[in-house]
Amino acid sequence: MNRITSSILLILTLFVACKGGRKGPDVSGINITLTTLRFEKDFFAIDTTNPGPGLLALQQKYPGFSADFFANILGIPPQASESDKLFAVRQFIHDYRPVKEVADKTIGDMSKVEKEVRTGLQYLKFYFPEYKAPGKLITFIGPMDAYAEGATGGYGDIITTDALGVGLQLHLGAQSTYYTSEIGQRLYPTYISRRFEPNAIVVNCMKNIIDDMIQVTNDPSLLGIMVDKGKRLYLLDQLLPDAADSVKTGYTSEQLKGAFANEGLIWNFFVENNLVYETDPQKIKSFVGEGPKTDELGDGSPGYISLFTGRQIVRAYMDKFPKTTMKELLALDAKKVLTGSAYKPK
Numbered sequence: 001m002n003r004i005t006s007s008i009l010l011i012l013t014l015f016v017a018c019k020g021g022r023k024g025p026d027v028s029g030i031n032i033t034l035t036t037l038r039f040e041k042d043f044f045a046i047d048t049t050n051p052g053p054g055l056l057a058l059q060q061k062y063p064g065f066s067a068d069f070f071a072n073i074l075g076i077p078p079q080a081s082e083s084d085k086l087f088a089v090r091q092f093i094h095d096y097r098p099v100k101e102v103a104d105k106t107i108g109d110m111s112k113v114e115k116e117v118r119t120g121l122q123y124l125k126f127y128f129p130e131y132k133a134p135g136k137l138i139t140f141i142g143p144m145d146a147y148a149e150g151a152t153g154g155y156g157d158i159i160t161t162d163a164l165g166v167g168l169q170l171h172l173g174a175q176s177t178y179y180t181s182e183i184g185q186r187l188y189p190t191y192i193s194r195r196f197e198p199n200a201i202v203v204n205c206m207k208n209i210i211d212d213m214i215q216v217t218n219d220p221s222l223l224g225i226m227v228d229k230g231k232r233l234y235l236l237d238q239l240l241p242d243a244a245d246s247v248k249t250g251y252t253s254e255q256l257k258g259a260f261a262n263e264g265l266i267w268n269f270f271v272e273n274n275l276v277y278e279t280d281p282q283k284i285k286s287f288v289g290e291g292p293k294t295d296e297l298g299d300g301s302p303g304y305i306s307l308f309t310g311r312q313i314v315r316a317y318m319d320k321f322p323k324t325t326m327k328e329l330l331a332l333d334a335k336k337v338l339t340g341s342a343y344k345p346k
Helices: 039-044 051-061 063-073 082-106 111-127 182-187 200-213 222-239 245-249 253-261 263-272 281-287 305-320 326-331 334-341
Strands: 035-038 136-140 148-150 153-155 163-167
Touching: 035 039, 035 111, 039 051, 039 063, 039 082, 039 136, 051 063, 051 082, 063 136, 063 163, 111 136, 111 200, 111 222, 148 200, 153 200, 163 200, 200 222, 200 245, 222 245, 222 281, 222 305, 222 326, 222 334, 245 253, 245 305, 253 263, 253 305, 263 305, 305 326, 305 334
Parallel strands: 035 136, 136 163
Antiparallel strands: 148 153
16 A cells, blocks of 8 residues: 655645534524533542442432443442442442542533533534433543443443433543553553543533434445544534534644645545445554554554545535535435545545
């Protein structure tokens, strides 16, 4: 394979504006019900010398979420004895109280986050009025390794039937020693932990909703995967038009500038190496998953380059067919999107 050298991908002399797509609708009149609940505050307030009453009160206040938290986040089996459950709760509170204290200082009040999530839900309601969005925003602190892969990246935030769950342990700031330590880097290398900022909370909430709405593509080709991811990021742009592109993609600002400046070279690489319709997972894996860079594209490239190229293809299609609704876009075949977009970046 030919290689795009790091020097090419690091050409940053050209300022590239983020082309965010169409002007957003006025959603100020759309009513959204959203309540923020601080599960971690109630959880860490439990008296560990006599945790039974505190746990009962927690289950009464958070009937659905508490069950998810203990079983799926803390990993306490439902069949565990009461003594084993109490031991696990005591141990977790003891071990993670320092994390909770850092979260209190780093994140503090959630009013700004709630406002931004509410705005995202207003846009969501505009485009998808039939979708039943969660009515609660619940913050919690889980284990440091509570991390799951979404369709456009991984994070420690979740979605339940009635709530958006925010795992504060993975929003302590990229420079937190919990991530920069040797143990932290083994769990989350810098290319992942740099995203563990408070400003990623809203983006992750909307990504969880998008993943809940959209089934993963059954098209195994690089094009199918790219367009699937591109649709998700394009929709994310519509729901959060003011969010930073670096937060939405997970790239650094330098990687974004390099990708925009060399968009044509990146696409030509896929075309010239017959990768656009390639379905062999081993041949396309470096383009469709997390990484510090895309090896074939050089040191200055971002990992997960399919996010960038996929969104650019979708943006090109929507520029040509601006009357296409979000529902219509999501239903389009990847080949039709590429053909209709006439995507040939220079």
